[in-house]
């Protein structure tokens with residue numbers, strides 16, 4: 001019955017299982033790419049991809065990771081979410097041990113060199129819209145900094161000049177809480 005549970009459920013309910021899958025390491029790799037791209041001080045970009053669950057092994061994967069457009073320091077970054085991959089096999093029967101696409105994932109970018117005063121952290125309205133989009137229709141994750149508002153800035157923000165290696169967290173982008181069963 002738990003064949004189609006999402007990483008969101010794993011994250012919030014079964015942390016040891018989540019850690020066992022090394023999915024967080026896959027997210028960390030993409031975060032390192034995001035930071036490396038932002039370290040030049042001139043431009044930066046987000047990354048986006050999809051989380052898969054191989055029900056024959058219980059292992060998660062991160063596939064189709066795609067960079068967003070480069071943006072200069074005075075511009076907010078955006079993702080380029082690739083087309084949602086198909087399950088393998090494409091039309092699994094209820095008894096198949098298939099590889100299911102269970103969530104989407106993306107990073108937000110450091111503000112270390114931006115020229116605007118601050119930005120909000122966590123999912124944007126566009127991110128929430130993506131999760132409920134008919135072509136996506138699954139929970140998402142945003143990898144972004146822990147809020148650290150500077151004096152006089154709104155809560156839920158990080159300022160310009162935020163140190164690039166500051167603490168990050170995984171934000172769920174829901175609804176939906178789980179993808180529909182095939």
Ligand SMILES: [Zn+2]
Pocket residue numbers: 079106107108122123124127142
């Ligand atoms: Zn986003």
